[in-house]
């Protein structure tokens with residue numbers, strides 16, 4: 001146990017934690033998106049999926065607890081790493097230059113914090129119903145036992161300001177994944193084993209899929225393609 | 228060619244330090260960067276001023292002592308060369324050039340542009356060696372090394388320990404240096420007996436020295452005068468995991 005914790009807190013070990021928690025969050029984001037895309041199958045498809053999730057409260061709350069733990073671990077190690085990196089160079093260069101590091105890689109903390117703020121807002125909006133309470137958790141007209149999740153989403157994105165804020169947040173998430181989606185493979189030691197081109201591109205690919213997939217929903221609702 | 232140089236001057240480790248501007252006049256484009264500084268220093272000495280202190284030894288790109296941050300890039304704009312092999316022709320006539328020391332908590336500044344890179348020595352002392360029992364040298368043919376391994380080990384061993392990776396890294400991380408040293412020995416049969424203890428001890432020492440963490444900017448690889456690949460950092464990560472899972476073992 002002592003060995004494991006010493007390892008986890010070392011510079012190389014904490015990379016593994018960042019990588020594994022980042023991977024977990026990335027899988028969640030992809031799964032979450034896949035579920036939401038059911039809205040294109042019609043209101044009933046999304047509602048059936050949402051209802052299915054609530055049918056297993058034990059599984060749902062275990063998954064939520066696990067996700068929260070992963071999220072907090074990711075956040076803790078991100079801040080710890082950032083703080084250590086700040087103190088590793090107390091005197092900055094008078095003339096700073098960057099040779100090849102891209103914008104996404106240099107702003108992981110910024111994009112991460114925007115994601116954090118967005119997640120809080122998103123939970124208040126669609127999970128706790130604090131924002132936009134009028135449309136929250138209303139039953140289906142023809143089945144009072146089932147909640148009209150699709151109706152809530154469509155009404156929520158009916159407000160263009162809300163739709164735009166979701167789209168902007170997805171772009172920040174995309175930038176985070178642009179770097180993170182490849183970075184975690186390097187941290188796990190999977191680079192340099194003959195499939196480097198794939199390792200270097202997977203981040204960009206995941207980022208594009210997530211941004212296009214997630215942004216399409218508020219966009220389609222605003223444009224009136226989904227109603 | 229003429230240049231305006233903005234150079235960090237600092238009398239001692241405790242002095243505050245400041246950037247001072249100098250003119251470099253009538254510089255031949257075929258002079259190396261260090262020769263250009265020699266010309267500036269000659270002028271300073273003639274004027275009775277303190278010459279600019281900077282490190283150099285071999286001046287042929289093999290010793291790793293000519294550590295200068297040139298316009299924010301270690302060893303200057305050209306890829307794959309040390310400062311001593313950077314020639315003035317890569318700059319524009321009349322260009323302003325900022326010359327700074329490596330900046331890292333683990334590399335304390337001694338004077339002007341010279342830093343103490345003893346942290347690297349201590350990382351190597353922590354495990355960057357192989358222990359050889361005395362006796363007759365083993366027959367070379369008894370230690371077969373696959374050609375691909377030999378070449379990769381050689382790529383890692385090209386590290387001259389200059390510290391450009393730390394200087395370039397926005398986190399001041401020494402990951403590429405440590406990775407090169409760990410990988411070099413991990414790829415060869417002589418490195419096997421101490422393989423796991425080596426990586427654990429070297430990483431621990433690296434952390435103790437106060438270097439930053441790796442977040443995969445890959446600036447190190449771009450700045451390295453020997454163009455050592457970040458793939459060795461991936462190898463370091465694998466080695467460290469394997470060593471930690473294996474257990475405490477020999478220390």
Ligand code: HEM
Pocket residue numbers: 015018019020021022023025026029074075078079082108109111112113115116176177179180181183184185187441442443
């Ligand atoms: C609280 C919000 C978040 C913060 C502050 C944050 C911050 C960070 C930081 C600083 C890194 C390290 C960058 C690096 O090592 O290059 C990182 C990596 C990563 N993050 Fe986040 N992040 C957050 C949320 C997320 C979310 C929601 C996801 C999932 C979509 C995610 C996925 C990743 C991935 C995949 C990595 C790469 C791991 C690696 O480099 O090995 N992060 N994050």
Ligand code: FES
Pocket residue numbers: 282283284285286287288289290291292293309310311312
């Ligand atoms: S002086 Fe030896 S590498 Fe430049």
